Amino acid sequence: MSRATLAACCLAAGPVAAQGGAVYRCPGKTGGADEFTNMLSAEEARARGCRTIDGAPITIVQGGRPRGAATAGNGASAGAGAASSAPRASDAKVDPAAQRQRDTDARRILEAELRREEERLAQLRRDYNNGEPERRGDERNYQKYLDRTAELKAAVTRSESDVAAIKRELAKIAP
Structure with a gap:
């Protein structure tokens, strides 16, 4: 994850929630995006080559419930809602x-x-x-x-x- 992407996530998320312990920025595997975690001990972080992030605000973005395909806004959501409340063939x-x-x-x-x-x-x-x-x-x-x-x-x-x-x-x- 680049710094610009991280900053955009932090700004878009709104309220800041502090976590206990240090937050580490670890290099991504095989040249991939960096990983941010607070689930490592200091020894594990040193072994993986991670750096602590000091003074940076930590934002936790809560994931929402995934929407079904019928409620994607294509107009079929009203028909799908009515069909889902009707008894299925196996219930008959x-x-x-x-x-x-x-x-x-x-x-x-x-x-x-x-x-x-x-x-x-x-x-x-x-x-x-x-x-x-x-x-x-x-x-x-x-x-x-x-x-x-x-x-x-x-x-x-x-x-x-x-x-x-x-x-x-x-x-x-x-x-």
């Missing part, structure tokens, strides 16, 4: 028969996914062979074998957690 009541149908569909999809994931887990466990997978011809280097074993173990663990997650989701759906 759903017909019980339609909800049962959705639950049935979700259960069917999750059960199919569970079957596929359990089959995949069984195949991974066969390949992993309790930590001693069968060595392949392209694994003359022992490290390649160890790497594949580690990958298989990670895949088994990941697949087990996927199966557990699908079972939890199935438990949430009413039968």
Whole structure:
């Protein structure tokens, strides 16, 4: 931040609020803008090459709440305000028969996914062979074998957690 920018910020901010402790001006990283802070100890400031700012008024500018895109003054704010007070589609009541149908569909999809994931887990466990997978011809280097074993173990663990997650989701759906 240049001195001119800092001065402009100080003048535009209005009231001055004093902070306890020294305020340091530290050089910016890789030639960037200088950093002003009062969050350093004297030792940290010396280590970073910071200088104290003596006698300079300190101004704290309170940030305002960011405005939403609809209230940016483009005329759409009145329409957006009315739309936000109306109930959303997810708040509306759903017909019980339609909800049962959705639950049935979700259960069917999750059960199919569970079957596929359990089959995949069984195949991974066969390949992993309790930590001693069968060595392949392209694994003359022992490290390649160890790497594949580690990958298989990670895949088994990941697949087990996927199966557990699908079972939890199935438990949430009413039968």
